[in-house]
Amino acid sequence: MGPLWGIDLGGTKIEGVILEDRDHPRVLQRTRISTEAHKGYHHIVKRITQLIEVMTTETGLKPHTLGIGTPGTVDPLLGTMKNCNTTALNGRMLKEDLEDILQFSIKIANDANCFAVAEATMGAVPERLPQAEVVFGVIMGTGVGGGVVVNGKAIRGRQGIGGEWGHNFLHESGGDCYCGKVGCVEQVIAGPALERFYASITGIPRPLKEIMQRYHQGKDDVAIQTVNRLIEFFGKGIAHVINILDPDAIVLGGGLGNIDLLYTRGVEEVAKHVFNHTLDTVFLKPKLGDSAGVFGAALL
Ligand SMILES: [Zn+2]
Incomplete structure (x- = not known):
């Protein structure tokens, strides 16, 4: 070839x-x-x-x-x-x-489909789960996107929007989205959405990285509230995807994919909302970076 x-x-x-x-x-x-x-x-x-x-x-x-x-x-x-x-x-x-x-x-x-294909075929997935057939690649950063890969191939879809879970409805509190809808996943759990949430309560704009640090220090109640919001809605949002696709593995890319809490508390939260007694979906950090x-x- x-x-x-x-x-x-x-x-x-x-x-x-x-x-x-x-x-x-x-x-x-x-x-x-x-x-x-x-x-x-x-x-x-x-x-x-x-x-x-x-x-x-x-x-x-x-x-x-x-x-x-x-x-x-x-x-x-x-x-x-x-x-x-x-x-x-x-x-x-x-x-x-x-x-x-x-x-x-x-x-x-x-590009989210490209990310998903690469991680599914030569990145994080084959190493951990070589028999995986269905992989959902998530991008969570300034926006929220995703790609569905089945047997190494991205599912583009009738309208070219396969995997675009970032514009599923998640919660009214996310407010207006540039896509014309209200309460999209992206407006609740993308980096800028979480920063906006923090600033709306404190009046102080801080980057998500700093909010995460303050969460870990345990002294900033609003930082704790912001991270809890991320965990809660990550759980609900991803559970929607799992109930439809039931992928073997989910790779969490983008800036927020580095947040270790998503792989522990985040996954526990997903488990609460999935239509099953256990959650066997494997959550992986990306391996290929940029x-x-x-x-x-x-x-x-
Ligand atoms: Zn939207």
């Missing part, structure tokens, strides 16, 4: 990787350049082709196909990009435009 080429297209940087092959995901080459997204859509397309040129020149290898991970997704019915926070991409036929220039086929997937997105793109 030959080397796998992947690109992680972000708002500030575009990263490319070449992996030796699917069974030996050794990195042959890795390069990153700035996206310069403010210069518009056609410039972003040019930057992608420039990156591929650099990688081709440096390795002597030529791609026959390419996977791209993006913050948004391709609308399966229209073929246009949507939900990208690099807004210049929205409404554009990125796949077709790149294929016209590069003359080979391209696959585009949401590389998961670009590796997952290569695996597309």
Whole structure:
């Protein structure tokens, strides 16, 4: 099958990787350049082709196909990009435009799906649970997203929103969401939502990291309240997903995935809300770090 080429297209940087092959995901080459997204859509397309040129020149290898991970997704019915926070991409036929220039086929997937595929096939999951069939990869950071992987393949879905549990309804107190709904998971347990909750009571804005420290010191009641809110709603939100998918493993990525409490108290809270007497779902920390997105793109 030959080397796998992947690109992680972000708002500030575009990263490319070449992996030796699917069974030996050794990195042959890795390069990153700035996206310069403010210069518009056609410039972003040019930057992608420039990156591929650099990688081709440096390795002597030529791609026959390419996977791209993006913050948004391709609308399966229209073929246009949507939900990208690099807004210049929205409404554009990125796949077709790149294929016209590069003359080979391209696959585009949401970056949470790329994360989930990478962790499910070459990251945290195979090490702990090699027989896992269904994996839910969670991104919890400034936003909340996720990807469903079944036998190594991401489930994109009819509308391209497979795994997007961050916009499930969770609790009114989350308030308005940019998606137009109210009380989304993301508005309750994402980093900024928790910081907003803390500030709304104390009047003092603190980053989540500091709130966590104050929680562990045990002297700040509102920090304790904030962390309890995270645990309670993480439990309820994830239990919804488990009752539908019943995945073998859940990988917790994004900034909040580093919070050890989620793997102890958080999992206990999940157990309270799951439609079963025991909770056997395996919760894992990601293993690939920053590389998961670009590796997952290569695996597309
Ligand atoms: Zn929402």
